[in-house]
Structures are given as C-alpha cells and as structure tokens.
Amino acid sequence: MNGRLKPTQDLVAGLFFLLLGIGALIIAYNYAPGTASRFGPGMAPRVFSWCLIVGGALIVGRAILGRSDAIERLSFRPIFWVTLAIVVFGLVLPPFGLVITTLICAVIARMAEPGLVQKWTETAIVAVVLALLGIFAFVRALELPIPLWPDLS
Amino acid sequence: MRRTSLDCVRAFVLVVAATLLAGTAVAQDNFPNRALRIVVPFPPGGPNDVLARLVSDHLSKVWGQPAVVENRPGGGGNLAADLVVKAPADGYTLLIGATGIMAVNQFVYKNLPYSSSRDLVAATMLAHAPLILTVGTHVTATTLADYVAFVKANPGKRNWAHPGVGTSPQLAAATFVARAGLDMASIPYRGTTAIVDAQLKGEIDWTMDVMHSAIPLHRGGKVRALAVTAKQRWPLFPEIPSMAEAGYPDVDAAAWFCIAVHAGTPRPIVERLGAEIARGMKSEDSKQRLASFGMLDISGTPDEARRYIDAQIAYWRPIVEGLKITVE
Amino acid sequence: MELFDNLALGFSVALTWQNLLFCMIGVLIGTLIGVLPGIGPVATIAMLLPITFYAPPIAAIIMLAGIYYGAQYGGSTTSILVNMPGEASAVVTCLDGYPMARMGRAGAALTVAAVGSLFAGIVGTLALAFFTSPLLAVANSFGSPEYCSLMALGLAASVVLAQGSILKATMMIFVGMLLGLVGTDVQSATLRYTFGLPELSDGIGFVSVAMGLFGMSEIILNLERRLRQQGVIAKIGSLFPSREEWRRAIPASARGTGLGALLGVLPGGGAVMSSFASYALEKRVSKTPERFGNGAIEGVAGPEAANNAGAQTSFIPLLILGIPSNAVLALLAGAMMIHGVAPGPQIASSKPELFWGVIASMFMGNVMLVIINLPLIGLWVRLLKIPYGILFPAILFFCCVGVYTLNNSWFDVLATAFFGILGYMFRKLGCEMAPLLMAYVLAPLFEENLRRSMLLSRGDAMVFIDRPVSAGLIAATIILILIVILPNFRKTREVAFKE
Structure with missing residues (x-):
C-alpha cells in the first residue's frame, strides 16, 4: 500500500465505470421502471447502471488498497x-x-x-x-x- | 451517383444558367440530365426495397441515367424522409413513401423534423395490398367469428403479436381488438419474421401479417388466414374473407407505397416522374413481380396519389388518436 | 432411396455449365466482399438484385446464396490480418487470429480457417440435406423463455473471453449491455440513451462499434509502437500449419462444426452465438487455457468452423418455414419472391429442382471456395509486408467506405472514430473489449426475450424453470458463474493473506 494516489489502470477504469454507471442511472430515471412482472423500459438500464456503480466502486477500492499496473504513456x-x-x-x-x-x-x-x-x-x-x-x-x-x-x- | 467530370461541368453551367434566368424552364426541359437517387426508408429485402429497384431499373433504362437505390433505415422511416426534405427540390431525389411516413407518423411521433403534407408531394402511387389476419395452426377456429367466440370464452389468456408500437399492423390489429371487445395481451416482437416464428411454435395466436410473408405459410398449411383487412376480398386471393364480411368494416388497413419528392419540386417535373414511373409499373413484368408479393399496381397521376393519401390520413388520424399511441 | 434421388436431381441442376458459372461468380464476389472490411453481403446482394432480374431464378438464387456463404469464408481474413471484425461472428477470430499474425503465423491461421470452413461447410450442407427435421425440432423447442436463458448463458460466458481481471471484464459486460440498449425500446417505443439524435433511434451500428474498438484502436496502437520502435511484427513463417498445429486444430474444427450446425438453426441470435460459444468451449476443454488470446490455433479453428456450419444450417428455417434468420437471408427471401418463388413450407415439394439444386450447389460452392482461397492466402500474407505507412491509410480508407455504405450515413463513420478513441483508452486501462462486444450484441436480445417471456407467462418467473430446455440452460449459466467466481475468490483471499 502506498501513500500517494497514482492514476493506475484500475483506478481510472474503476472511476470510469463508476461515473458511467451514475450518468446512466440518472438518465434511466426518465424511463418507466414498470413492475416486477411487467418490466418497463427503465428496468434494465437501472439494473445495469447499479451493477456498474457497485463494480466500479469495488475496482476503485481495490486500486487504492492494493496494487495496480501503471498506465502506459499515451501518444x-x-x-x-x-x-x-x-x-x-x-x-x-x-x-x-x-x-x-x-x-x-x-x-x-x-x-x-x-x-x-x-x-x-x-x-x-x-x-x-x-x-x-x-x-x-x-x-x-x-x-x-x-x-x-x-x-x- | 456516377458522373464524369464533363457531366459535372455541364450540370454546373446548367445551374448557373438556370439561376441567371431566374426560372427553372431550362432545367425542366432536359430533366433528368444526371443520376437520380431513390431513398428507401427500410433495409434491403422488403417490398419497399423491391419496388425501389423495379422503379430504378425502369427509369435508368428509359432515361439513360442511373437511378441509384439508397437504403436509409431508421426511426420508422423518419430518417429517410428527413433526408429527402433536406435535399434540393429538383426532382432528383425520390422517396419510397408508405403508410408510416406519409400518413401515420405525424400522429404517432411527437417531434418530427418534417411534415409530410407540407414538405413532401407524391408523384404517383405504386402498389398496395391489405394485411392478413393469420392464426397459428394450434388455434382450432376456422372463421374469425369462431375465434372471437373462443377468446371471449377464455378472457385474458390468449396473446396476439405485432412488430412494434405505431406500425400499421399494430394499429390495425389494435383497432380490431377494440372493435371486437377482446381481452387479450399484445406481445411485441422485433420484425414480422420473429412473429411468424413464434406463431409456428404456438407462442401467440394471431397477428396482422403482410401478404408476401403470410400467403406462402397459409398455402403450406403452417398458418390459417382468417381475413384480409379490407372492405372487399382481395382479387389475388379471393378464397380469404374480408374484414367487412366478418363484421368489422372499420378494419381497413392496407400496406401501400408511393413515390414522393420534395414539395418544392417544379410541377412539370413531378408530373413527368409520375407519368414515367406509372408507365413502368403497368408493364406486364412489373405486374408479375408485384403479384408475387401479393400486391396490385395503383400507379397514376400526382392528383390521384394526393386523393389516396388524404383518404388514408383521414382514416388513420381518429384511429391513432383513439388508441392514444405516441412515440417521443 | 428418395433422398438420393433428390440429391441426384439437385446435382443434375447444379452441375449445368450455367449454374456452375453463377455459383462461381457468387462465391468469388462473396470472397471479395468478405475480405473488404465493413462491406457486408447485405449491401452487395441488394446492389446485385436488379441484375438477377434477367437471370433464371435457380441461377440467381444459387449465385446470391454463394455470396452469402462466400462472405463467411472471406470474413476471417481481415480479422486475422489487421484485427478488423466485419461482423459479430468474426470478433472471436480476432482474439487469437491476430496474435497469430503478429507472431508470423498468419498463413497458418488462414489455412486452418479455410480448411476448417470447407469441412464445416460440407457437414453443414449435409445437415441441411439429411437432418432438417431433427434440427427443426431443436429450433421449435426454443420459445422466448429458452432464448432468454440462452442469452443469459451467453452473457455469463462472455467473461470466459477475457484473460485478465474478471471484475473488470464483468464491468465491460455491463458497459456493453448499456450500449446495446441504445435506441428504441420495442415494447414501449421509448427512446433510450439517444440524446435527441435520430441516428441513434435504431441503436448504434455493430460495425461502427466493432471496427472502432478493435480495428481503429489497433491502428493507433500500432502507430504508437512504431513511434517507440517496439513490438515489430515477427517475420512471416511457413504458410502451412505445423503438425502440432493441425493436431490442435482438427478436433477444435470438428467441435465447432457440431456447435455451429446446431445453433445456426435458431433464428435471431443463433448464428451470433455459434462462433462465440465454440471459442468458450475450446477454452474450457483446453488443458492450456492460458494460451488463448495469445495465438492459440484452436481459438481460430473452432469459431471459424462454427460460423460456416451455422451459415449453411441457417438456410433450414428459410427453406423449410420461410423464416429468414438474419438480414442477409431476409434479402435472399426477397430475391426469391422477385423471381416468383415464395420461400416456405411447400417449396421442397412444389419446386424440388430449385430446392435440391441450391443445396447441391452449396457442395460445389464450398469446394470452389477452398480452391479460390488457399492460393490467395499467400497473397494476403504478403500484404503484411507492405510498409505500414502505406498499409494503414489503405485500411482506414476501406473501413471508412465500408462503414459509410452500411446505411449511407456519415453518422456511422463518426461513431467509428468515437469508438476508436474509446477502444484505445480501454486498452490503456487493461480492459478487454471482446466481452463488451458480445454483451452489446446479446443484451438487447436478452432483455427483449426476458420481458416477452414475462408478458407471455403473465408475470410468472417460474416459466424459466418449468420448461426443461430453459431450465437446463439456466443450470449451465449458474454452474458457469460458479466456476468463474470460486477460484477467483480463493485467489483474492490468498492475495489478501499474503499482504
């Protein structure tokens, strides 16, 4: 565990998933979720968004606590x-x-x-x-x- | 659009000349002097596409200019319509218009980028055919009346299928369900072929299918055609009763196609296009190819097309508003 | 034997000079457009339709069918050589085909793909001639709940395509699922994630996504490697697979053929699943799964055989029921109708010469394809020797033209550029894109069939367990998820203990 936070692969990827999930979830609130037996157009976007948020947060957490590869230089x-x-x-x-x-x-x-x-x-x-x-x-x-x-x- | 550079120069000179003369007389006289394009609002393969290729084949032979078919699927035909409306009003960009673009979409879609009555004008009708109500062979009823009675005895248990909200099969089927007072679930599928597949497996009872898909299945004994959605029987398949006979004269939906151009196109060009395409549609060869899709030729003048489409708009408007169907 | 009489009739039709010529033209055009990235059989067959107005119906249909299965042959070429999948079934060919090319084994990969395709094509055609009814029975047992369970299995198996972090691969699946939802919802006609762009109302085009994520990002990455003078492509070795490579490839091809022939019969999603299911299967049965993704020849042989077998058996629903299982076959159905032949249940009895003639022509076509393609392999591989500074503008150009002509839309071209940048970013972040792409294809089918099943069962979720086929698929999904997760958990715990 290192003290300073470096933008490692996992950290950036995790943040990307997290933000994408939050963004998609906000938009998903415009679509009707429907009921458990009769799904509306908003059900799948909400479920997928939540999965991204949870998974993204896990990856961010893992990146902060554990080790992760550094990002190669971009050209x-x-x-x-x-x-x-x-x-x-x-x-x-x-x-x-x-x-x-x-x-x-x-x-x-x-x-x-x-x-x-x-x-x-x-x-x-x-x-x-x-x-x-x-x-x-x-x-x-x-x-x-x-x-x-x-x-x- | 294939053109040599010489054609380009010629076209350029022509346009300049036309602008200088502040009139369109010159352009009209030698219309068409370059390639035409026919925009098809659906992917290749369906009746729209086949009609476009028949028209293209005829025009390029008669006028010696290529007529390039361009498929622009998407948004219930609205993408293609928008493309034609934004093209110059010179009669070189033709659109295959159908129930959606020309009549129904304006009531179904909330924000359309075009208005079919203001921005498009039909040069000629092409062909039409009614829809067919088919039931799967797992249904024992052999007449529409029997089937209605069967559903009424089993309320809330049977299913019917449609290829998407706001399509003409869905609207026609919903009208029938409302008129007959049936308690059934409507199940959406992606495209007619998925519906037929489900019907063969007995997943759904009936659907409003298009002629060319329903007739071979009916003849092969895989589905049973109970009615055509028209006031009279369809001359190509007189053995199938009409909806009017079955007691539902309101269910009168046809799949029809026309050639539309930008509304600002000079009238003589619209009439020339209409007359030439109509001549092509009336050839024996075209009629035979249409018949294999179960369609009949209804080509004619722009005025006849206007009347046909106005009647269709008048028919669909109360139906769409009554069913309260809207798409954002 | 009636069947042999039928086949004899078929060959007597297919072996006329005229029909052989049309078959030849068809497979030649098919190979050509298969090789050109992005230019698919749909556009080509549509363009050729008016020309066939003047040909006799049987010759026309033989030619158009030849374009379809010929394109399946050619499709692997760009995947292997330049990492450009032109359609969903070619995505998995990239995974090991392209690494093989980088190791100088492009010739071996292409040869195995071509020979495997011949084998699969012949077996698929035999299945089409002899086993139509049992295969149809399989297809008929697939209602909406079964499709839903099959897609669930597919989505779970997407993780298997990944080599690195399982968690990141899973997240990529969810990104792909969200991408797949873009467009008009079939049930409610609600527009989802279209941001007011009418071009998105029918979803994001597959070719834009695949070309961008795989092909464009690869070009950028290659240019970057050259800037830093690293990762030069190995010298091109023998064009033919070694004995060891054959030993691995042959059983993989056989398994792929079986899987492809079976799944190809399912309309709507069956064919997509076949190459991908074959890859997952090969990786599972392999004793050295870690080789996959780094140039394992089984990963090319299996999926290539599967998609060709599937291409042949996908004719079954069309010829027997009149149901086209994909866009190309829908077009073919349209072409048949123009010629006054309605595809449907009665076609085999009312037009036996056409039905059996087309089937017999497929045997001829597959043989011709191998004869055409084997010598071409040397040529394709030599293309890799062209200096990259000349090669990459050409690849870009072919892709752009191909993407543009799909819908004649500039929007698709811009979308490709967008996904190119996204793909480059994902690579830098160590996120794998094959799971994303599979999820993007499968998720809409999954959602659609799930919702439809619930509508049909009036909201009773037991429908997925009450039906035996669906229950089997669900069980397989759960087992697969456990297999993936359990060792991973153990590994994480070990790591945690070490720290």
Missing part, C-alpha cells in the same frame, strides 16, 4: 490524426464526393507518423491509388451508392 499524435482522418471522411464525403475526400484523408492519415507525409511522392501515390480504387472497385464494380464528385446542383 496523442496518432490518436489525433487517425481520428481526424475518419471524422473528415464522414463529414466531407456527402457534399464533396469520394475522390476529393480520399485525397484529403490520405494526407491527414499520413500525418499520424512523423516524417511520413513529407515523403510527398509516396503520399501522392497512396492518395491517388486509393482514389482510383474507390472509383473502380467500389463505385464502378460493386455499384455502391457513393457520390464520386461534388454535388454542384
């Missing part, structure tokens, strides 16, 4: 760029079409690793090849209903 660079690439794909595709979206997203994705995007020829090739794959494999061959070009109307 924000890949999280940021990979997530951004997906979000941009979702938002840019409907108005601008698959081709432009693919070109933008390929560049964003390659930002995730240092020095990668600066290999500009490789980046350009990756982007163009993926865009061509999109045109020919997905839209021409599989006939998926994806817009290819911006909607100018």
Whole structure:
C-alpha cells in the first residue's frame, strides 16, 4: 500500500465505470421502471447502471488498497490524426464526393507518423491509388451508392 | 451517383444558367440530365426495397441515367424522409413513401423534423395490398367469428403479436381488438419474421401479417388466414374473407407505397416522374413481380396519389388518436 | 432411396455449365466482399438484385446464396490480418487470429480457417440435406423463455473471453449491455440513451462499434509502437500449419462444426452465438487455457468452423418455414419472391429442382471456395509486408467506405472514430473489449426475450424453470458463474493473506 494516489489502470477504469454507471442511472430515471412482472423500459438500464456503480466502486477500492499496473504513456499524435482522418471522411464525403475526400484523408492519415507525409511522392501515390480504387472497385464494380464528385446542383 | 467530370461541368453551367434566368424552364426541359437517387426508408429485402429497384431499373433504362437505390433505415422511416426534405427540390431525389411516413407518423411521433403534407408531394402511387389476419395452426377456429367466440370464452389468456408500437399492423390489429371487445395481451416482437416464428411454435395466436410473408405459410398449411383487412376480398386471393364480411368494416388497413419528392419540386417535373414511373409499373413484368408479393399496381397521376393519401390520413388520424399511441 | 434421388436431381441442376458459372461468380464476389472490411453481403446482394432480374431464378438464387456463404469464408481474413471484425461472428477470430499474425503465423491461421470452413461447410450442407427435421425440432423447442436463458448463458460466458481481471471484464459486460440498449425500446417505443439524435433511434451500428474498438484502436496502437520502435511484427513463417498445429486444430474444427450446425438453426441470435460459444468451449476443454488470446490455433479453428456450419444450417428455417434468420437471408427471401418463388413450407415439394439444386450447389460452392482461397492466402500474407505507412491509410480508407455504405450515413463513420478513441483508452486501462462486444450484441436480445417471456407467462418467473430446455440452460449459466467466481475468490483471499 502506498501513500500517494497514482492514476493506475484500475483506478481510472474503476472511476470510469463508476461515473458511467451514475450518468446512466440518472438518465434511466426518465424511463418507466414498470413492475416486477411487467418490466418497463427503465428496468434494465437501472439494473445495469447499479451493477456498474457497485463494480466500479469495488475496482476503485481495490486500486487504492492494493496494487495496480501503471498506465502506459499515451501518444496523442496518432490518436489525433487517425481520428481526424475518419471524422473528415464522414463529414466531407456527402457534399464533396469520394475522390476529393480520399485525397484529403490520405494526407491527414499520413500525418499520424512523423516524417511520413513529407515523403510527398509516396503520399501522392497512396492518395491517388486509393482514389482510383474507390472509383473502380467500389463505385464502378460493386455499384455502391457513393457520390464520386461534388454535388454542384 | 456516377458522373464524369464533363457531366459535372455541364450540370454546373446548367445551374448557373438556370439561376441567371431566374426560372427553372431550362432545367425542366432536359430533366433528368444526371443520376437520380431513390431513398428507401427500410433495409434491403422488403417490398419497399423491391419496388425501389423495379422503379430504378425502369427509369435508368428509359432515361439513360442511373437511378441509384439508397437504403436509409431508421426511426420508422423518419430518417429517410428527413433526408429527402433536406435535399434540393429538383426532382432528383425520390422517396419510397408508405403508410408510416406519409400518413401515420405525424400522429404517432411527437417531434418530427418534417411534415409530410407540407414538405413532401407524391408523384404517383405504386402498389398496395391489405394485411392478413393469420392464426397459428394450434388455434382450432376456422372463421374469425369462431375465434372471437373462443377468446371471449377464455378472457385474458390468449396473446396476439405485432412488430412494434405505431406500425400499421399494430394499429390495425389494435383497432380490431377494440372493435371486437377482446381481452387479450399484445406481445411485441422485433420484425414480422420473429412473429411468424413464434406463431409456428404456438407462442401467440394471431397477428396482422403482410401478404408476401403470410400467403406462402397459409398455402403450406403452417398458418390459417382468417381475413384480409379490407372492405372487399382481395382479387389475388379471393378464397380469404374480408374484414367487412366478418363484421368489422372499420378494419381497413392496407400496406401501400408511393413515390414522393420534395414539395418544392417544379410541377412539370413531378408530373413527368409520375407519368414515367406509372408507365413502368403497368408493364406486364412489373405486374408479375408485384403479384408475387401479393400486391396490385395503383400507379397514376400526382392528383390521384394526393386523393389516396388524404383518404388514408383521414382514416388513420381518429384511429391513432383513439388508441392514444405516441412515440417521443 | 428418395433422398438420393433428390440429391441426384439437385446435382443434375447444379452441375449445368450455367449454374456452375453463377455459383462461381457468387462465391468469388462473396470472397471479395468478405475480405473488404465493413462491406457486408447485405449491401452487395441488394446492389446485385436488379441484375438477377434477367437471370433464371435457380441461377440467381444459387449465385446470391454463394455470396452469402462466400462472405463467411472471406470474413476471417481481415480479422486475422489487421484485427478488423466485419461482423459479430468474426470478433472471436480476432482474439487469437491476430496474435497469430503478429507472431508470423498468419498463413497458418488462414489455412486452418479455410480448411476448417470447407469441412464445416460440407457437414453443414449435409445437415441441411439429411437432418432438417431433427434440427427443426431443436429450433421449435426454443420459445422466448429458452432464448432468454440462452442469452443469459451467453452473457455469463462472455467473461470466459477475457484473460485478465474478471471484475473488470464483468464491468465491460455491463458497459456493453448499456450500449446495446441504445435506441428504441420495442415494447414501449421509448427512446433510450439517444440524446435527441435520430441516428441513434435504431441503436448504434455493430460495425461502427466493432471496427472502432478493435480495428481503429489497433491502428493507433500500432502507430504508437512504431513511434517507440517496439513490438515489430515477427517475420512471416511457413504458410502451412505445423503438425502440432493441425493436431490442435482438427478436433477444435470438428467441435465447432457440431456447435455451429446446431445453433445456426435458431433464428435471431443463433448464428451470433455459434462462433462465440465454440471459442468458450475450446477454452474450457483446453488443458492450456492460458494460451488463448495469445495465438492459440484452436481459438481460430473452432469459431471459424462454427460460423460456416451455422451459415449453411441457417438456410433450414428459410427453406423449410420461410423464416429468414438474419438480414442477409431476409434479402435472399426477397430475391426469391422477385423471381416468383415464395420461400416456405411447400417449396421442397412444389419446386424440388430449385430446392435440391441450391443445396447441391452449396457442395460445389464450398469446394470452389477452398480452391479460390488457399492460393490467395499467400497473397494476403504478403500484404503484411507492405510498409505500414502505406498499409494503414489503405485500411482506414476501406473501413471508412465500408462503414459509410452500411446505411449511407456519415453518422456511422463518426461513431467509428468515437469508438476508436474509446477502444484505445480501454486498452490503456487493461480492459478487454471482446466481452463488451458480445454483451452489446446479446443484451438487447436478452432483455427483449426476458420481458416477452414475462408478458407471455403473465408475470410468472417460474416459466424459466418449468420448461426443461430453459431450465437446463439456466443450470449451465449458474454452474458457469460458479466456476468463474470460486477460484477467483480463493485467489483474492490468498492475495489478501499474503499482504
């Protein structure tokens, strides 16, 4: 048992479960619980939330009293760029079409690793090849209903 | 939406020209000059989807422009309707409209992002079919009257099933239960196939099923069709009595489908769409494919569609309000 | 023998050049879309429907069925190579398939999956031809209470998928259950946890959750490992399994096939359960359960066989009763109707050439699939040699396109990004995601059947114990929970005493 509280794996996970349970329980109060024989829509959310609260508290307690692994260092660079690439794909595709979206997203994705995007020829090739794959494999061959070009109307 | 860049430029020039002329005459004359899309409010496989693909097949052949079918399931069809309402009012985005979107949802859902009467206009009806009341073979009654008598002798013991609150089978079935004064439990299932499964096992007695699922089971002797929810017998299956014959003329619910577009679409385009789609629906091939789903073609003009839908709204409104069904 | 006459009739139909060609096209397309993450058979079959308007009905149905079981074959590929499960049944393949790939054994995992699938596919088809009535009897004994008990057993067994802390795994199950509740409640039409977003009214898409938690978080983690120059993927070893690997894989495949054939017949949730039940079973019967999750070949062989056997027997409810057990088969039923063939009880007697022709084509299709897939394994494994800087944007791209086309919705793509971050966080916290994902799939079915059972029994909870099948499943659930909890308690006490 150590004196100072470190954000160990178990402590953070336990707190996460605990807070999620409390949040879900508060929302669950908007749904009718029903009776023991005729469950309403609120019964299952309440039961699951309580389980999370109790379990989360147990994990927090175990983390404070016992030992738990430290959290590995987080690297924000890949999280940021990979997530951004997906979000941009979702938002840019409907108005601008698959081709432009693919070109933008390929560049964003390659930002995730240092020095990668600066290999500009490789980046350009990756982007163009993926865009061509999109045109020919997905839209021409599989006939998926994806817009290819911006909607100018 | 497949387009070459040349088409793009052409479309762009057209739009600019149309805006400059402050009119839509140019756009109308060569409608359609690019791909259309047909939004289906349900996942692939059901009658909505099949109708959309029939329409798509016909339009792309006649007009030489692809008509891409896009499935946007969710929220009782409201997601798809909202998508079409937010698309430009140019007649390029078509919606497969049905009982929910066009008539019932406005009374069932509390907060709809669109109003079907204000924001959508039907170009043509497509097809319709009544629902069928089927009982499982564990039920001995062979007529609706027998069955009603059986339930009245066993109050509170029998069950009926529906595929979700606010769907037309549920509303039609609830109307029948109310009119017949039955004391039964209603059991919700996820989708019609789950209901049929439960019916074969005797878990529930009856349901209001759609034609294409009920008829093969009826013919194969796995369920018994007791009535079609209509005033008359259905021409495709004249052996099944109508609800009116059984004494419940109020239970008159049909599954019907139309093609709807944004209400702001220029009238000539709506009429062109309606006329061409109706022509496709009336072909022998389409009729045969419809018949395999138990449906009959009712395509026609936009005005006929308006009258059909208005009559449906007038029919459903008091029913939904009477049953006090709302969804947040 | 009438059966052999029927099969002979079937093969005479399936072996015409035209039908062989359509079968070939079907399984080829199936393999392709199975390999592309996220692009499922539902979208593909829907797109191909109008094309089949112009083909003869039998050829069209043979082709569409080929796409369905072909996709089951291809589905394992992305799970093993890049940790991307495209559907629920592929989740468990990730658990040991991907570690095998990291150890340089991707070829062995893919080979075992393909050969096991052939075996399972053939056995499943035989079951479809010979044992329809006993299998239907199993399905018929499953009412709402039995489904409820089966889901309870499944939820309890989800803990078995975990390797680390049981308590954390249990909590992940509850997180998954809450996620599964998002959307419209079937009974009351109440919207739960939708936060006013209409896109959530039918729940969170499975592919978004699975791709995000497993695939996207893996990409982020891989990039991070590369930043710190650690955990390089081992050199690719032999494409073929060693004798020792075969020895472990063969009995696992056989058990998986049996389990899959049985569970595949249950409409609604049966097929999902099969691969996952097989994994749990393998881990239980293994003498070295600690190898599971670190590249145990049984953990690939069993579930892969189970989902392919299940894919074949899931045709039974459709062809015999007209009940499609999942979205793909519902689509297939629609396709049959377009061709004027109503799937239902009378189909075997009124259209024997179609019924037996399709069954016979499945034998041919399964053989073709192995012939197509075995040489491809070398190619797939070579894909892993592509520099990661090129490979990962491509994986991202395929996933994004796949997720988008499911509902043509940008919302699903954003949800994938969200679950990617969540998955990364869970990994850093030592929380395992397979139990979450299973619970997310099973919880809505569990709740629905529980509430329905109570409605049907007029509030009498004894219904779960009075019915023998349900009682057996409940007993198995309790035993399983005890097996998991008791040693854990002892361990905790030992730890407590030491301190």
